[in-house]
Amino acid sequence: QVQLVQSGAEVKKPGASVKVSCKASGYTFTSYDINWVRQATGQGLEWMGWMNPNSGNTGYAQKFQGRVTMTRNTFISTAYMELSSLRSEDTAVYYCARGGSYSKLDYWGQGTLVTVSS
Amino acid sequence: SYELTQPPSVSVSPGQTASITCSGDKLGDKYACWYQQKPGQSPVLVIYQDNKRPSGIPERFSGSNSGNTATLTINGTQAMDDADYYCQTWDSSTVVFGTGTKVTVL
Numbered sequence: 001q002v003q004l005v006q007s008g009a010e011v012k013k014p015g016a017s018v019k020v021s022c023k024a025s026g027y028t029f030t031s032y033d034i035n036w037v038r039q040a041t042g043q044g045l046e047w048m049g050w051m052n053p054n055s056g057n058t059g060y061a062q063k064f065q066g067r068v069t070m071t072r073n074t075f076i077s078t079a080y081m082e083l084s085s086l087r088s089e090d091t092a093v094y095y096c097a098r099g100g101s102y103s104k105l106d107y108w109g110q111g112t113l114v115t116v117s118s
Numbered sequence: 119s120y121e122l123t124q125p126p127s128v129s130v131s132p133g134q135t136a137s138i139t140c141s142g143d144k145l146g147d148k149y150a151c152w153y154q155q156k157p158g159q160s161p162v163l164v165i166y167q168d169n170k171r172p173s174g175i176p177e178r179f180s181g182s183n184s185g186n187t188a189t190l191t192i193n194g195t196q197a198m199d200d201a202d203y204y205c206q207t208w209d210s211s212t213v214v215f216g217t218g219t220k221v222t223v224l
């Protein structure tokens with residue numbers, strides 16, 4: 001069965017960077033895009049960007065341009081999302097999600113809580 | 119940038135029908151998806167391509183999309199359907215989520 005397993009919770013200081021991983025299993029990793037979505041406590045879903053694991057091509061939401069980097073390691077079927085220059089407003093649960101046909105996000109990771117606090 | 123607007127909340131009695139709207143400019147020209155999210159859990163896809171249900175999603179969930187509005191309908195609502203619901207589409211190479219609707223089953 002398709003699974004996306006994310007790395008554990010992180011606590012970071014303002015100005016630092018965080019890198020979250022998302023390990024895929026149960027399907028061919030290079031055949032589907034990986035999207036990243038975040039959700040602050042009590043707030044809605046916010047899309048951050050996508051990555052094509054086959055080509056490495058990426059597309060980022062304008063809000064995160066210059067601060068986010070999405071990469072992958074195809075040998076271990078793992079996608080990464082790195083967010084830099086963290087501020088308190090970046091405190092949120094970060095999800096990876098597989099991008100299927102017709103722009104649906106059909107499988108989601110369990111989420112990674114990133115807390116930014118001095 | 120493209121925006122999708124949902125009502126903040128919808129209340130429904132068990133066994134009744136809940137309808138959640140999602141409004142966006144010419145949304146009917148795009149594909150719409152819907153996600154269900156329960157507290158402390160990851161979102162779950164319940165409708166894609168306007169009206170298709172993934173395997174495992176109950177038949178009581180249905181969707182439509184026309185004009186400027188997509189609609190998620192839950193027939194015979196059950197207590198387990200109490201959750202947040204988000205619509206989603208794709209515009210100019212960007213995923214766009216709706217503002218979210220809290221469905222309360224009273």
